[in-house]
Amino acid sequence: MSSGEIRGLTGFRDFFPEELALRRHIFSAWRRVGARYGFMEYDGPPLEALELYTRKSGEEIVGQLYEFEDKGGRAVALRPEMTPTFARMIATRAAGLAKPVRWFSIPQLFRYERPQRGRLREHFQLNMDIVGETDPLSDAEIVSAGIDALRELGLGAADIVVRISDRRLIGALLDAHGISAEDHVPVFGALDRLEKEGEDGVRGRLGEKGVEREAATRLLAAIRLPLEELAAAHGGDEAIAEAADRLSTVFAHLGAAGFADFVRFDGGLVRGLAYYTGTVFEIWDRRDELRAICGGGRYDDLLKALGGMDLPALGFGMGDVVLTELLRDRDLVPVGTRRVDDYIVCVSDAERPLALGIARALRDRGRRVLYDLRPRGVGRQFKAAHQAGAGRAVVLGPREAERGVAVLRDMASGEEREVAIETLTGPPPGEAKGEEVR
């Protein structure tokens, strides 16, 4: 790069045609799944009042935000997540919306931090949320939608796994192990280190939080238990039994829906966001080489906290950055599709007016049509047709023009046949759609 060149900002992407094609491939898969699950698409502003993010997420998040003062002196921020905007939008109409509400969005989100693998300063994220339902069926529904958003792109149970837990369950577990409610959040933070630091490391962190060694060891053993054994291991603890039972129901629903191979209980799963109140889940690649592809959970208190009605809600976010890496890894990126249908080849300049008329007529039928923008040799034109990925060439020359015909050459087989020019310029035959005209 020369010094005079203006580069794109760190952590922001340019989407060249190939990359935009992949992005659109992902978005369209997400939209198909959203539609199948009966979700309506919405969107909100990319710039919001800073307070929308600080009020519930705390001041510490400000360091990670793209935030600044606008010309009117307002503290604003580029949205780092969609949930607050979603909550605000729901709040303004909550009374009039039929519950449960099912909405999804594909916002571009921003975060001011150093880029690294799978994390940039900007990304797109599928957000799907259900508002107004507490039944475990809704938890299973949102997890199913998350799985299908990935299945639609060709990923299967061999590629991805959904780790599911429930803050109510883990909270009850902490209570049972003598950890007071106000310590739950920091303890969640410590437990989150389990995979990175191992049990000894986490025991040390728990010790700093005032959890005794013995208790820490028992706790670490407990969260590794299968869900079915967890309640049994804590005998008469009703809170644990109830939470475990509820989560078991979610798993049962997911099993009934055919997703048993995708899901797994993970008592060590902790989501960073403070507002989760129940089910939490993350989707990871099976090889565990990438960071989480998707994360979400139940946030029953957030809507009320943001000034709206007291409505239960749950949802997830699925980013495009890690997902793109996974699709590339698994060779699930569709290769370049045909760019044009027809390439019109003019043998001499005399056919140019005819070519323009044919091009216009074919384009009116919805066909993708290309022709040289300056006179070139026939060989060059065919080469260009080949490069453009044309399905067929429409050859016009003096010999054909004289007889009112054109030669259609199938670019794959090389077969040629003559057709009357009227069949190209006239109205589409029958009721067939343009794309189907051959």
Add this chain to the structure above:
RNA sequence: GUGGGCGUAGCUCAGGUGGUCAGAGCGCCAGGUUGUGGCCCUGGAGGUCGCGGGUUCGAAUCCCGUCGCUCACCCCA
């Protein structure tokens, strides 16, 4: 914010210990082939070797700084 690695053509990369080291492949443009593409052959365009400074007779090469990319940490979507 901290630390490691890396910056040579549009892309992927060669260029022991400083002395035709400005290169290859792919891609692009053109010609071979003014009525037929893919393959092949030939030619061409394209780089202040990220930028700045220093050492030296001489720096893509060594030193310092800086910017950028990247990986990890922190944190988390």
